[in-house]
Amino acid sequence: MSSLLTNGIRRFLVGGEQDFAFAPADDIELSVPDRIHLYIHVPFCRSLCPYCPYNRVLYDETLVARYFSAMMAEIEQYYQRLGPVCIDSVYIGGGTPSTCPRHVGMILEKLNERFTLSGDISIESNPNDITPQLLHSLVSWGVNLLSIGVQSFEEENLRFLERDHTAGILHDKIEMALSSSLETVNLDLMFALPHQGSSALARDLEQAIASQAQQLTTYPLFCFPYTTVGRWRKLQGVQLPPLIKRKKMYHTIHHTLLEAGYDRVSVWGFKKGDGPRYSSVTREHYLGLGAGAASHFPGQMFMNTFSLPEYIHRCNTHRLPVALDMKLSPALSSYYWLYWRLYDTYLPRDTFATMLGQDWKAQGLIKALHLLGMAKSKPDVVELTQRGSFWVHLAQNYFFLHYINRVWSVARKMPFPGRISI
Template identity: 40%
Template sequence: MSIWKLVEYFFLPELRRYGKFTHIKEQDFILPETKEIGLYLHIPFCRSLCPYCPYDRILLENTLSEHYTNAVIKEIELIKNKVGKVEITSFYIGGGTPTTIGKNLEKIVTKIKDEFLLKENTIFIETNPNDITEEKMAMLKDLGTGMVSIGVQSFQNKFLRAIGRNYDAQTAMNAIEIVKKYINNINIDLMFVLPEQSEKDFEYDLKKAIEAEAQQVTGYPLFTFPYSQVGKFLKINSVKLPSFNSRKRMFYLMYDVLTENEFVPASVWGFKKPDGAEFSSVSRMYYIGLGASAATKVPGKFYMNTFSIPHYIERINSGECAEVVKMDYTKRMDDYYWLYWKIYETRFQKSEFKKRLHSDKKARLLIKILEAGNFIKIKGTHYILTRKGMFYVHLLQNQVALNHIGKAWGKMMQDPEPHEIHL
């Protein structure tokens, strides 16, 4: 049985039966009581637009970014009125390139601190080499940022050019040094399966990231992104992607180089130093998304904010929530959602699995198959993904992103308030 057949058998029937987003009104946006939440903030501005990028982002415009900041501040108040002054255990700021809005970021984080109980060192922020300055990093340090993630992608000019990044390798190295002067806890994002990239090329990039003293390294294959966009991009530039086998070898190379250098898996894409904190938004069971295109997952529900930036601002200014569609989750879907993201994080407790899914025959069978196929193994109190398991789950994550998340995102990009989206 191929891995895709397994996925179809275990995960898709439920998703096909219930996997539908429907349009909601303000009164349908309900947040259950909780003591703590994870928070995701989307800042959609970038200094230049990469041709393969599927995210909800636009070129930085100062007036629009002011309006956007004011809307986010109002959205924070709206959320606070619904959940109260709860504790924030993880605050992930993504985009776009969040640091492009400069001082406005300070206003937003200050507002979060006023309205919620933000635990120390829980801010994780994404940025790009072309947006890093001493002033911005000093500000992030003062705000109590726990980790800065730098989208380097490659330390070689030919690959940066090939994927349309508008900085060179030296700028990336200088940017890393600036960040480290203020926040000595960095993630470096690298891309592999780039046009004409060899394993040696990728190994060079991995070693550069280690030399730069990254606490975390995350490696994404280029075709994590929707095929159509990547396809169009390759056609325009008339280049070829490395083969599937080469992708597999590159993934194993990343695993081997990083684990030999004292990194441990943190997700199917990421490796961290053993004592490094876990920063993630999507794998939390209760997280709230702020900003255009952000998502919110709470028990029994999954909501998505409008993707249109002007519409987001308009809705918030008229006192409405930004959430425009929701999907209802059965208890079983919630438990499978938990399992899916725990597998993505490469480990989960046996006792938690037992509590949630032991009475579910299909889930028990899934674990048996994963064990028999050497995709997972038991280590003490946990199930742990093996090296082989990580490769196949990263492919699976790719497939889910392209076929399901990509489908919903595609609709949301076209329509600010879709009536219905079927997965």
């Protein structure tokens, strides 16, 4: 039923021209944008968390060396096709990139050799990996934003999430990162965990604020059906907080962090001070390197194979490791842009006018948000209210679980899947 409804809505907004499916791809023709960003996927982790939906494998030294050597070949392939393009930012995610600092340094050096790098370089990390040496190396390679996977300051939550670190190490690790020359340190926190009460959430927020980190990102637990937690939830009937409680938790986060001097920078991100904003997903056109990495170029979206052996094989035989591809109609590209601006919770009026100004459906959507008390107008921007931000955060949940789950669950099983309708 909900599927019928969302399919109806997206057909209405985007029109019949768009085929909502990823098709098998062996190679791709690239339409090169003026500005490009880079995403680098590092799939290695020291332990595999049961809730995690990302493409990740256990750290293995030999595999790590083969993987990064393949990535050097992938960079070379793109250099042949794109030439020495300007790259406006680099985001290194995973998995856990902080498990492989030496190889990350090698990749950044190679990128600097081949392309013109400018702008922010961000990296994800696990608290266990943070040492003065790691921080020193990151800064020397030009990394200026670091995210730490804290998840919770409560021992009980960390045990539920089967994290490989204790709460006891967190404050030292955060302090170490804050006293380095990094410009922004972000902490990832998870909420809406089974059995998490409002006082436990309040304690987590209190500790996060006390840490003085410049940015806090609070994710509700997504239960992807293919993760252990997703399966476990189904089998054991693990109860996640009901909608009303989630709403209360979301408002507590919002209210507490604004009171503490943070500004909202996305549906679940809050930032303090003038440093750059840590953000993984909101760049417009980007090239993804690594197994399972996605890319968004004008009019097209494509994805690498999720399989590490196939990724390595393809790159080493001088082919792109692309497995899936979707052509984007101009209407879908514009709505894709709108989706990410709603995620940012701010819609710049001038860009909205350029991207969707003539589209009466998009205009109607923004009007409806105003009427429902979900958005308010400011001179240069339309801004989501707290209520709007909550509903967009729920829509994000739905989007993740509905569309991303469909593609990732197939791509994890089959290195080169057939057509995947979404």
